[in-house]
Amino acid sequence: MTDIKFTIDDNSNALKFQQLVDAILDAISRDQLKAGEMLPSVNQIMKESNLSRDTVFKAYAELKKRGIVESVPNRGYFVTKKITKVFLFLDTFKAYKEVLYGSFLKHLPKNIGVDLHFHHYNINMFEKIVLESLGKYSKYVIMSFDHVKIPEILQKIPADQLLIIDWKIHSKENQSVVYQDFGKPVYNCLKSNLEKIRQYNEFIFYYPEFTYHSKDSIVYFRKFCEDFSIKHSVIFEEDQFRIKKGALYFLVSDRTLAGLLDQCAEKGYEPGREVGVISYNETPMKKYVKNGISVISTDFELMGQKAAEFVTTGSFINFEVPTTLKLRSSL
Incomplete structure (x- = not known):
């Protein structure tokens, strides 16, 4: 049987039985307790950690339910597997x-x-x-x-x-x-939809100052537009983000996507008709918003x-x- 001791913080917001569960899991994950080893007895933990019998039994019952420990009649509790x-x-x-x-x-x-x-x-x-x-x-x-x-x-x-x-x-x-990769795949995604992009008068990338999105996307956006002679611009300031009829917008923030949809509602524009939108990062709702938002995203x-x-x-x-x-x- 191991001589490991568990410290319980009386001032913690966590319940004492949960602290004991976490302490035992931590000891197993660090190999201080190994598969097949016996856990300290209920009486030993009660004495050393100043816990009630019910608290220790509740912690052991939780570990047993998870399959981490098993009880052997007249012997005690044993670690069944490494976590x-x-x-x-x-x-x-x-x-x-x-x-x-x-x-x-x-x-x-x-x-x-x-x-x-x-x-x-x-x-x-x-x-x-x-x-x-x-x-x-x-x-x-x-x-x-x-x-x-x-x-x-x-x-x-x-x-x-x-x-x-x-x-x-x-x-x-x-x-x-x-x-x-935030760079070359963006270029390739845009290239594969070149004809749809050409339907718009201008391609605008809005990179707001609050985002941490990789600037590689800006580099390859510009390269795509220059390689295929697409009129384009990159804007960074919120006051520059005033949507224009006939423009296609590339947005890397869901906050700016919401802003664009607000402006569409104010002007009576329908995304995909008066203005185009490509958003970055798939979310479960984008397939449903406004009949679907086109998305460049990793999996x-x-x-x-x-x-x-x-x-x-x-x-x-x-x-x-x-x-x-x-x-x-x-x-």
């Missing part, structure tokens, strides 16, 4: 991130726990949360962003435990990545599946998730 605890660090929780998260969970075995965090592109929060997480998880799945401090922070995580998802920026050759379902594959196999991965244009009535 893995995963640190999932996303930027923000938008609709398409929900698709990614749902796919990630769906493709993980039941004995793998996931702690979800968000950094909101705040480098101080990013660093603080990563540093506090070190050594507590067996795998780290992190959505990176463009900041000079990111490589130094990510280097603190062992390469075999780290997966960078969505944006490949700042990744090293020895670090696993499951990513989308977030597949991205979540590949991230789960890294967690379950532990194998190095370098995978580019395809980006496609889903043609709907707004183009």
